[in-house]
Amino acid sequence: MARDLESMLDAMLDGVVLLDARGEVESLNSEACRILETSTEAAVGRPIEDLFGEDQSTAKLSRAVLADGRAVIEREHAVEGRQGDDLVIDVSASPLFDGDELDGVALLLRDCAIQKSLRDVVSQREALASFGCIAAGIAHEIKNPLGGIRGAAEILGARASDDKSRSAAELIVREVDRIALLVDDFMVFTPGEDLRVAPVNIHRVLDGVLAVTAHEKIGANVEVERVFDPSIPDLIADADRLSQVFLNLVRNALQAMEGEGGKIVITTRMAFDRHLSLPHGQLGPSLIVELADTGPGIEAAVLDEVATPFFTTRPEGTGLGLAVARHWITRHDGTLRLESTPGVGTTVRIALPLSRPK
Template identity: 35%
Template sequence: MADRYTEHILTSLSDGLMVVDETFAIVVCNPALEEMLGLPASKVLHQPLAKIFTQAPFLCQQAASTFQSGKTYVNREAFLPRRDGTVLTVSLTTSPLFDSEGKIIGTILVIRDRTRMRELEAEARRLEALASFSTIAAGVAHEIKNPLLGIRGAAQLLQEELPTPELREYTEVIIKETQRLNTLIETLLDLTRPQRLKREPQNIHQLLDRVLFLLQLPARQKGVTFQRHYDPSLPPIWLDAERITQVFFNLLQNGLDAMEHPGVITLTTRVAAESQVLAPDRAPTHFALIEIRDQGTGIPEEIQDKLFTPLFTTKSRGSGLGLVISYRIVNDHGGRLLLKSRPGQGTVASVYLPLSKQG
């Protein structure tokens, strides 16, 4: 009876759990740990801890410290690389395992996946930063807009009075640059205004194909092809077609810009599990996942946290607002926009949109 309860406990735990003996060989592991590692129990049991966790020396060190000292170490946070190349943010708790005589005969390790929680915390920080930026941007944009209109008007009047085409070229530069700045200011103001979404049921694949049609010429010029893996079972999604099309255009254009050599951009759609995107303040629902994967240069790790920061850009001629606007549009739809990138291996943009009408 006790063994059966023990088995049920191990199976029911959402945290990864394993036990190592005095030689640090793994003698117990539960299904949650198998899922974290991407390995079946048959490949884990009776293997040295250091062999299974070659890229996570912190785990072996903490297990050894617990075994030697008899102390429990609680919720030490670290990164756990997986075999598929992804990295989990985890907290590790280690406790000594005693026999009936009080002798330490092994170590119990409990690994909790905190990746989703850290992503939600980062999202909350981004939303807070965007709200603060919007307040400042609204004031600054209004202060700049009126003088800018004055400069443009004066340049237009001056252009009419100048006698030669050569001199009028200079005023044309002023007019074009003030128009460019005015467009940037309007974009900033759009970030500060409440957005009214015009939602209608839309075929997400038709929206994607429309953007691919618009980008086919620049893609062909760079030797880039698009591969589509669409899930035909996806139902129509209630969304603002114009705004979501803008999101797809921004993301695909970014993918093209990142491709320095001929290659492939892959578009995949499918239904996503609730647990992948569920935030504490949102009602449970199902999501459509639109994944855009490029083969570009990737994004350096040190700047990945800044990608959704207004006015931050890695491009020589970029406003630094494309991703911010895309992030807000997806969030206004009740969805999520995530970017994952590895230098030299490309970037994956994941757009999650709720399948329910309410969003």
């Protein structure tokens, strides 16, 4: 099978830089360009030192390999970004030989943050999948007898001769209905339920959600600002599921600010990103939706847990809002992340692929 070597290198999640015997750049792939904030045009022909800023440790490592011909692996080198956003990379440098002669170096640069995100995405997926199987099983077993209990309680209520018995029967009916709603909520996790996809205008979805919450009591005292990029194209998605996702998130933000008041800023923009939830982290255009609130924030110790099913700090909460939201975003091959600073606020960032591969 013949494959274009260049496109293969560009598809890799690792940065690759090839140096010639003088330590000058011969070629580099797209991930290396991203990590080093350079382009092929700017980098090829330049000495390796030019690719790095103040921290020359990776350049020195390459020179050492050119000098003694031995491969080296080093973890956690810093690469300074131009906007102060430093990356941490693992570096491996291997000598290249032409016959017996040392002819260059192949540098492999691995962005540690991407590796961590990939691991997070995989473990979230696995957790949701196994939870989904359990939830589906339990939901089924609970739902069946509920109908019988409700019917029997109604009969008892109708036949009751005193008020106390009647109100006890009504209580049973009400509580049964509450359980049924909860069960419906976690039936959502049933694996394999299909998405009904069609072209979706994300701003219409968000406006629809805000129209619903505008009428809710919890929304009083909260200002909502929309920072929408009107050039965003339709995405192929399930509009009902996305509405449910954003409704859960907006309600959470409103509940977090209830009483105190505050502000929600909803931002939409496009990014050219790795789709970490797709196999091999394909590159492609993404839609980013950010919901930032000025609520009390979430303590770092529980930030990783708030999206697990049944985690709640609210007396009347079910702990399913974020879990359901993440479930549907994951089903759309997207990601949902939370950032929070206690005392400042919480931001939920959702990335959805704009071009869905077959």
